[in-house]
């Protein structure tokens with residue numbers, strides 16, 4: 001008897017007891033569906049994070065003043081910390097080969113007024129390359145030019161929300177004069193809508209040249225320096241260069257911190273991986289419980305069919321034939337469970353985001369394969385004992401069994 | 403050369419406290435084409451003997467030769483093959499698979515001979531036709547009369563053209579009319595040259611055979627008891 005015959009005989013047997021077979025595989029169905037679904041939720045979350053950060057540009061380092069993030073120690077008095085300056089940014093851009101652009105940033109809040117309307121919003125002072133580095137698109141008008149920055153010209157680019165609040169949808173903002181703080185700024189551009197990224201509404205922002213922002217907020221210190229690295233491979237080199245350059249400039253003190261966006265993404269990805277693995281592992285336990293259910297029903301089935309085993313042996317079945325037949329039955333049970341589990345998981349992964357918007361899902365093909373192989377293993381593992389029991393029956397005793 | 407040769411065959415069951423010696427040196431031969439009845443009182447070991455001849459059981463001592471080959475040295479798997487190829491069993495209680503229709507019961511031995519499903523079905527239906535059961539091919543055993551069930555069982559026993567047919571009280575569960583029908587079938591098979599060993603304790607049944615062997619006190623004698 002080959003495997004196909006064994007499968008044929010066992011599917012006959014299962015079809016004779018449909019309800020029982022269904023109830024038996026339910027545990028496996030739920031286990032498989034849970035494993036696949038949890039993995040797909042984890043993957044969905046990871047892709048969501050990657051995509052959100054990706055919107056902010058890739059290969060980016062952010063240099064912030066102060067040395068806080070890693071050591072967690074408190075700085076007593078601010079005099080020890082040298083703040084970051086425009087000159088620092090210029091130095092980084094000029095002296096490091098790995099760095100494409102180093103953009104000085106100043107962030108503050110201020111009132112912006114146009115006609116009789118006004119709004120309290122974020123004012124972001126940026127260098128000319130900022131829009132390119134952060135993947136921000138200008139919808140109408142233009143970007144800041146190098147002349148705007150160097151001449152600290154009073155020009156601004158409005159975010160979508162600010163523009164709509166001040167001027168309404170219809171009118172073009174170009175050339176309008178808005179009041180920020182005490183000075184008038186000419187509108188030279190309007191941002192393309194970007195929406196909320198990681199909880200921050202990028203559309204509710206006004207950009208001005210960083211030099212203008214220094215005057216507006218009356219400061220020489222930068223909020224941060226946003227650095228675009230030439231390639232992912234050069235990130236370590238860029239970090240090393242920045243650390244070396246700034247430490248020398250800051251009298252040998254490393255009083256700044258270099259944050260890597262990709263590192264943040266990587267750490268979050270790792271955390272998500274661990275959480276996914278733990279949850280999927282717990283779900284896998286229910287698969288094992290399903291396997292115990294299969295073993296239980298297989299033992300019942302073997303003793304119910306003692307006489308059948310005797311008859312089959314009398315007409316020429318070997319022990320191996322009987323073993324194969326019952327093993328095929330338990331594997332068939334577990335794989336059918338696996339199949340329905342995969343279908344259920346796929347349906348849920350598809351339907352879930354429609355009902356729970358904050359749970360993006362992404363079906364991972366390898367989790368389907370792993371779950372299926374695990375099913376196969378469960379079917380074999382829990383099927384071997386009943387099948388061996390069936391195979392070892394003495395045909396004479398089995399034939400006499402009532 | 404005799405088809406079946408038993409030399410000093412003994413069978414004992416070892417119970418926790420004592421030993422039951424059922425067969426104590428059976429000695430007989432069956433030639434090809436013979437129709438032999440085995441008789442003996444209840445508990446005398448007729449079924450035990452038939453199981454040994456049918457390779458379902460092994461003797462405790464003694465030699466059993468089938469077609470000149472010693473069955474004592476064969477592995478379980480080899481004995482299964484002998485059962486599949488050379489032996490057809492007919493039981494008192496039919497022993498059909500209740501879930502399967504008649505034709506699937508008949509083809510069962512062929513499943514273990516490695517034939518294709520189409521060929522198996524063709525031969526099973528042919529066999530059912532031979533016993534006038536073609537219109538019952540899709541009926542399950544529960545939908546068949548006792549006589550019909552036994553005819554299905556005989557069809558199953560014959561499907562692989564075995565060297566011997568072994569029948570253990572094949573008429574025991576049948577009324578006299580279906581019993582007579584079944585015996586007619588056996589006699590017909592005998593005329594076609596099939597070797598038959600039939601266990602019974604009814605004289606009328608034994609009379610249909612060419613020869614009667616009687617088992618008493620674990621040994622066999624020719625003639626009736």
Ligand SMILES: Nc1ncnc2c1ncn2[C@@H]1O[C@H](COP(=O)(O)OP(=O)(O)OP(=O)(O)O)[C@@H](O)[C@H]1O
Pocket residue numbers: 415416422424442443444445446447448449450451603
């Ligand atoms: N597994 C066993 N363990 C112990 N004793 C057994 C076993 N199988 C059979 N016997 C004994 O062997 C003896 C012969 O049994 P067997 O079934 O061969 O008798 P039989 O001649 O076929 O009887 P019947 O005509 O009633 O069918 C009986 O006494 C029975 O109790």
Ligand SMILES: [Mg+2]
Pocket residue numbers: 448449450570
């Ligand atoms: Mg008996």
